[in-house]
Amino acid sequence: MVKLEDTNTKNNRNEILEEGIKKGIFGSIKGREIDRVDYDRWMGGPRGPEKITFKDGSAVIFKCDIRHYWMADNPDTAIREAIVYQIDKVVGLGLVPKTMVIDDTVGNVRYDGSVQEWIKDARDGYQIEKFTNEERKDFERLKVFDFVIGNSDRHLGNVLFTGDDKLHAIDNNACLIIDKNEDILSFSDSVIIFFSRNVIHDMRHIVELIERFYANKDTILNLIDKYIHDNTELAKVMVESRINYLYNMLKRDKPFPRKYREWRKGLEEEVQNILRRKK
Structure with a gap:
């Protein structure tokens, strides 16, 4: 490589x-x-x-x-x-x-x-049954990561692995609001499935990632503000609201919602909180 x-x-x-x-x-x-x-x-x-x-x-x-x-x-x-x-x-x-x-x-x-x-000698994620335990953890982390950045094109074809306990997430351009009419509250159902089937509070690798997102939120928003020239404010609100939502749910020490509309309601509340602060 x-x-x-x-x-x-x-x-x-x-x-x-x-x-x-x-x-x-x-x-x-x-x-x-x-x-x-x-x-x-x-x-x-x-x-x-x-x-x-x-x-x-x-x-x-x-x-x-x-x-x-x-x-x-x-x-x-x-x-x-x-x-x-x-x-x-x-x-x-x-x-x-x-x-x-x-x-x-x-x-x-x-x-x-x-x-x-270019990742040499890699296989795509359609061979997910061959993932090692560490690769599976990476795949779980990637679900959280894609949720935060609003990646609308993650599929197993752009997840690569090489059998050495390491995943590689390629093809990441369909994110951070690529259309001004995009619904910033929408996301893949796979996020709900993942969070509803697992006790996230017991998954240390997921908890740590959410906490790192929250701790570095300002740095991430500054990156978007500095370099993204299309739909910048929408992208920032989307990312910040999702980071806040995950972190606040984590700190409430309650299970994450099992229904899509409940996630949307929670995200909408975070969006409104952000917009109120900006006024």
Whole structure:
């Protein structure tokens, strides 16, 4: 798996470089020697995901910034991919492969979008029966993570595992409100199923993740405010209300609701609390 490092590290190896802490989510593949590029088609568009394999054998998956190829009001999905990686780092989840926004020209080809570490020798989550105990815990953590960021496209095809007690959550651009008309209270039924079938208060790995979300809430909201340019305020309200809801339910030391409408009611109350504070 290709390593991505800060530019202040002293090395000359072929690696994707983060362009310093101040620029945060941005990086570069300039100076890399490309061995080959494998193309795919994406949603019938003019440019699909591209697997870029470098001379040193490492690889990344490149996704174009779709606003350059479709309607101008499309969300900046490249930034969303990178922000999700940053949020993963903030809460110490460790499941999202390193992801950066790039705008490079290599040869005569422009790469404007996101790059993410390619996970070698991985199998997808449709083989969930082969998960180790630690991988199952990661999968449970991922349910909470996706709920908070509003990921509407998590399926077993974009959950990878390599049999070494580690999951990898790829393809994270359908999150943080990608449509101004999106219902910020909606979420996957799988969240209800998970929380209703388990005594969350006894699941230390879930409790710790919720507490880390709450402790780092301001940092996460600042990331969204700094980098997300589409539906920013909606995204912030959605994320903050979900973090508050999970944390407050946890501290009440009561079972989580078993019905979808009860979750929506609780989330709506948190949303209204946030909006009142902003007035």
